Amino acid sequence: MRKEQTPKDLTGPLRRGSVKKNVAAIHVSGKLTLLQRKLSNVLLLNAYDTLVHQNTHKIDAQTLCAMIGYNSNDMETLKASLRGLVETLAEWDMLDENGQQEWGVSSLLAYAKLKGGVCEYSYSSALAEKLHDPKVFALINLNIQKRFTSGHALALYENCYRFVRTRSTGWWELETFRRLMGVNDSAYYEVFKHLNAKVIKPAVAEVNKTSNIIVTPETRKMGRSVTHIRFKIKDNPQLAILDIDDGSGVRNSPTYAALIGQGVSDRLAKQWIAEHGAEYVGAKLAYVGERRDVQNPVSYLQAALRDDYAAPVVEAAPTSERGRKLAIVRDLVAGRSPTQRDADKRLFMARLDGAARLDFEKHGWMSALNAEGIFAFWEELMPEAFEL
CATH class of the missing domain: 1.10.10.10 (Winged helix-like DNA-binding domain superfamily/Winged helix DNA-binding domain)
Known part of the structure; x- marks a missing residue:
């Protein structure tokens, strides 16, 4: 069983009376x-x-x-x-x-x-x-997750990231750690030298190279035998993708206030600002605000951020057949979840190369160069999408 953190081990806003609730995992x-x-x-x-x-x-x-x-x-x-x-x-x-x-x-x-x-x-x-x-429990950023190639490294990252606010996992008995790494049923890994060489060192190296945190293992011995391990945690300045503070700075920004005014949740508002930057989000807010045909501004804003909607491209040939289909694609994208939208883009981009791929990366689903391919893709996904 892991050792409970004490207030003196904590920093910043965690040094409060309710701190013990904040270190559970x-x-x-x-x-x-x-x-x-x-x-x-x-x-x-x-x-x-x-x-x-x-x-x-x-x-x-x-x-x-x-x-x-x-x-x-x-x-x-x-x-x-x-x-x-x-x-x-x-x-x-x-x-x-x-x-x-x-x-x-x-x-x-x-x-x-x-x-x-x-x-x-x-x-x-x-x-x-x-x-x-x-x-x-801390959600794992999928952009970071995609970088991992080792199951042990991702397991270590997940179990450390959930303690990122306290900057330490606390002491784990080696039996507990082996269970978290999925090697508790192997006699080979009961020897710490083997566990360290084959699991701990490679996993630490990949976490520190791949993720937004840097972890450092520390061990505790009884006699000459290692009995416990913990990981000290700090931000990786090269990959600080996630905003892991309490959001107080972001909440004071005009962009955050505008998002909340549109009905965006606190969690999502902070996430968008962290991922895209306040200036970019503010520009998309202004763009969505100028449109009079949007029935769900929050969903449309989410799509605009994701696919970088821009007025000149979206408004092209609004009365043409092509314009009608582009409008349908825009609405289909807006109705998808963030996870689905990411997968949709990946599937479509797998079909592209050269100039077509570059144009899609720039304009997203409103790419004029890929219009026919985009319509075909969505028709495969939703066969009746463009029927009158």
């Missing part, structure tokens, strides 16, 4: 493959906004496969990975709001189902509550 068994671990994170991100309000969540299987690097026709591999998530345990040991110790365990997924090209899945209510609480 969920430990997920490390016996997941790299693709299973990526799958778990994509499913959580897709469900996050409705995690505690909906019992079930859905994502189309094609999107899911594209996001985690599966062949979209390889449903057996997807089934095996989903089965693995249902069979994997998530465990927590923390203080509740009344200061009482709470231990719990749950399947990572309560169930998963594939039907009609759609993946439906659910979390247990107890686990969903913990996963949705940012004090307990």
